[in-house]
Amino acid sequence: MATPIPAPAQVNDATALDAADPLAEFVSRFVASSDVVSYLDGNSLGRPLRATEERFASFIRAQWGGRLIRSWDEEWMELPLVVGDRIGASTLGAAAGQTVVADSTTVMLYKLIRAAVDARPGRSEIVIDDDNFPTDRFVIEGIAAERGLTVRWIRPDKSAGVTVEQVRDAVSDSTAVLVLSHVAYRSGFLADVKEITAVAHESGALVLWDLSHSVGVIPTALDEWRVDLAVGCTYKYLNGGPGAPAFGYVAHRLQSELTQPIWGWMGAGDVFAMSDGYRPADGMRRFISGTPPVVGMLAMQDMLDLIDEAGIDAIRAKSLALTDYALHLVDRWLAPLGVAVATPLEHTSRGSHVTITHPAFKAVTAELWKINVIPDFRNPDGIRIGLSPLSTSFEELNRGVTAIRNALVSREK
Numbered sequence: 001m002a003t004p005i006p007a008p009a010q011v012n013d014a015t016a017l018d019a020a021d022p023l024a025e026f027v028s029r030f031v032a033s034s035d036v037v038s039y040l041d042g043n044s045l046g047r048p049l050r051a052t053e054e055r056f057a058s059f060i061r062a063q064w065g066g067r068l069i070r071s072w073d074e075e076w077m078e079l080p081l082v083v084g085d086r087i088g089a090s091t092l093g094a095a096a097g098q099t100v101v102a103d104s105t106t107v108m109l110y111k112l113i114r115a116a117v118d119a120r121p122g123r124s125e126i127v128i129d130d131d132n133f134p135t136d137r138f139v140i141e142g143i144a145a146e147r148g149l150t151v152r153w154i155r156p157d158k159s160a161g162v163t164v165e166q167v168r169d170a171v172s173d174s175t176a177v178l179v180l181s182h183v184a185y186r187s188g189f190l191a192d193v194k195e196i197t198a199v200a201h202e203s204g205a206l207v208l209w210d211l212s213h214s215v216g217v218i219p220t221a222l223d224e225w226r227v228d229l230a231v232g233c234t235y236k237y238l239n240g241g242p243g244a245p246a247f248g249y250v251a252h253r254l255q256s257e258l259t260q261p262i263w264g265w266m267g268a269g270d271v272f273a274m275s276d277g278y279r280p281a282d283g284m285r286r287f288i289s290g291t292p293p294v295v296g297m298l299a300m301q302d303m304l305d306l307i308d309e310a311g312i313d314a315i316r317a318k319s320l321a322l323t324d325y326a327l328h329l330v331d332r333w334l335a336p337l338g339v340a341v342a343t344p345l346e347h348t349s350r351g352s353h354v355t356i357t358h359p360a361f362k363a364v365t366a367e368l369w370k371i372n373v374i375p376d377f378r379n380p381d382g383i384r385i386g387l388s389p390l391s392t393s394f395e396e397l398n399r400g401v402t403a404i405r406n407a408l409v410s411r412e413k
């Protein structure tokens, strides 16, 4: 027998929420894609800002086209550190001189984890959870193989994240480094960075946080929480564009102690000395390897402007309002159709995406993309509703969940 379908919510729900939203105006700052009915994937690839069109045009005219190679001295050499400091100040709670932009997230993870492991000689283990993003797990397995170490796996419940208690059990005086994600890419669970870092420090381990799914939507206080190392993507909630480089954070107190493994000329003390032998630069520059990805650092600067204008705390408040509304719609429309929620319900444990599960979601996602409703699918049976607060309205979210509901209903007929 077909499941009885509850009546759809009043359209007014979303209209009223948008009307009351103090950040509603920001949606119009992004490039509108005329065919898209609902974009729920800003946690994978953020939308471009309209301001970025002009930034790119002016970059080609004035900097690349006008100043040509002189721009390296005039601006570009410092850009990884300047933009890094901006990310640190606007979103991370990091004082200047501890954040750099370079490489892909994968390569930055490799460099910082290898440096951390080498700074803890005699310790035989790296600890990570087995539900972490593949690149984090693979990089660690590679470093363990390279350095003759063992990986100790924390096994979180798939619909939860890594708890303080699990870390207390897993970390010991054999642990060189603990690597965790602030927001779990699948479930959306938000880890307790401060407590977990403190617990790992009791055993003398270093801790690296992957902030890919939180930077730009959830304020952090890396300095205050005594975080050692962090990395993150800039193409999600920092809207840096496809393939935009990563950022890396290394606390001041560790910088001179850490040697990263990719010794390139751009991280050397005197870049243009072209001297024999590698001597790392002082400070964060030593974590750079090759030529800075200048073009890839353009768009994120517009998003950092927007984050400063809106305020990271207001962004977090809207993120929670959006995920609350998503959960409300799921409960009202999708739960009766057999959909389960894999995201924690408490605000203190929730990132900016909501993951829901149903055996038909792989096929449903393919159908949704055909009608320009764009969430993403994550194995084995999850749809991730990613909510980028400055570019997503409550109406857009309502349209997306309505489409998921319609797709499930038509399968029951």
Ligand SMILES: Cc1ncc(COP(=O)(O)O)c(C=O)c1O
Pocket: 104, 105, 106, 107, 133, 135, 136, 181, 185, 210, 212, 213, 233
């Ligand atoms: C937690 C996490 N780490 C790393 C990455 C990606 O790394 P990269 O930019 O090198 O592909 C992603 C997403 O792609 C991610 O979700």
Ligand SMILES: Nc1c(O)cccc1C(=O)C[C@H](N)C(=O)O
Pocket: 043, 044, 045, 185
């Ligand atoms: N980085 C991506 C890519 O290059 C292609 C497609 C998707 C992605 C992603 O961002 C995946 C994402 N990190 C995730 O959480 O699943």
